[in-house]
Amino acid sequence: MQAFRIHKGLVAPMDRENVDTDAIIPKQYLKSIKRTGFGPNLFDEWRYLDAGEPGQDPVSRKPNPDFVLNQPRYQGASVLIARQNFGCGSSREHAPWALEQYGFRAIIAPSFADIFFNNCFKNGVLPIVLTELQVDNLFNEVAAFPGYELTIDLERQVVVKPDGVELPFDVQPFRKYCLLNGFDDIGLTLRHADKIKAYEAERLAQKPWLNNRIV
Numbered sequence: 001m002q003a004f005r006i007h008k009g010l011v012a013p014m015d016r017e018n019v020d021t022d023a024i025i026p027k028q029y030l031k032s033i034k035r036t037g038f039g040p041n042l043f044d045e046w047r048y049l050d051a052g053e054p055g056q057d058p059v060s061r062k063p064n065p066d067f068v069l070n071q072p073r074y075q076g077a078s079v080l081i082a083r084q085n086f087g088c089g090s091s092r093e094h095a096p097w098a099l100e101q102y103g104f105r106a107i108i109a110p111s112f113a114d115i116f117f118n119n120c121f122k123n124g125v126l127p128i129v130l131t132e133l134q135v136d137n138l139f140n141e142v143a144a145f146p147g148y149e150l151t152i153d154l155e156r157q158v159v160v161k162p163d164g165v166e167l168p169f170d171v172q173p174f175r176k177y178c179l180l181n182g183f184d185d186i187g188l189t190l191r192h193a194d195k196i197k198a199y200e201a202e203r204l205a206q207k208p209w210l211n212n213r214i215v
Helices: 027-031 094-102 116-120 132-144 173-181 183-192 195-207
Strands: 006-014 079-082 106-109 125-127 150-155 158-160 166-168
Touching: 006 132, 027 094, 079 132, 079 150, 094 116, 106 183, 116 125, 116 173
Parallel strands: 006 079, 079 106, 106 125
Antiparallel strands: 006 150, 150 158, 158 166
16 A cells, blocks of 8 residues: 655545445446456546446546546646545445545545545545535635645645645544555554464464365
């Protein structure tokens, strides 16, 4: 998992409340057992005018010119601002996969669905909760200033606006530790790889029959 320390990026607005995980990544793409390749299908039913299927070449699709992420001014955006209850619906982990693989490193909203919120931290995406007034102001500033960027400093726990104003946010210490160091659940376990190998070697020495293999 990619570590998150300080990130400066172009901001894109998702001006809808209650954006659910089926809108983030529709159900037909959940058939894949891989964890890659979901970026082109982020917000698929809003982003394209035609229906999409797994494995379809995105170049063959018909983009919706009115959808925010298809507008030229938001190309390359890596910070998403959203409205309340972002990520509601089913618990699919494919939702943060799609967001991260599209290029979003952080999402700012007044509130998130709990399971989606937790899944973001496990997949290198930083969900930031700010007040509705703060988020409203960000939407207004993004609309007013093309190329609007935010700097997010996880160590200091602040969102820095272009004028230097800092918006503090809360994050649990353990989640912060994992993001700063790029540790997902597997990464956390692998910190103890030497101890795990030593335990396995000792166990096999005591019970050698455990090493038998059925051919």
